[in-house]
Amino acid sequence: MDEEGREWDVVLGRESWGSLLALFVPRGAGSPRQATLAGSDHNTAQQELDALDDAALAEMLRRSVPKSE
Numbered sequence: 601m602d603e604e605g606r607e608w609d610v611v612l613g614r615e616s617w618g619s620l621l622a623l624f625v626p627r628g629a630g631s632p633r634q635a636t637l638a639g640s641d642h643n644t645a646q647q648e649l650d651a652l653d654d655a656a657l658a659e660m661l662r663r664s665v666p667k668s669e
Contacts, residue, residue, distance in 0.1 A: 602661055606630065610657060612637075612646050615668075620645035624661050633664035 601607050606626055613623035613634065620642070624633040639645030652660065 601658070608633075608661060610649065610661075612642070612649055614642075622649055622660055622664070623667065624664055632667040633661065634667045635660045635664040 606628070608624045608626050611623050611625065613621040615621060620637045620639050621634045622637055624635070626632070637645045637648050639648045
């Protein structure tokens with residue numbers, strides 16, 4: 601949940617050049633957001649994402665940027 605009370609889903613994504621991202625997709629209206637993950641392969645990035653608690657996910661969402669096209 602963000603500071604405005606909106607709920608978000610987060611999934612693992614990949615940019616066209618191979619960077620792995622946390623993709624934040626709003627439940628309801630809104631545009632997706634993204635944050636770069638440190639993992640260099642799918643399994644490592646998924647483990648990184650899975651290890652985050654709610655507070656860490658909220659902070660990552662706060663630092664995220666609008667998803668690039």
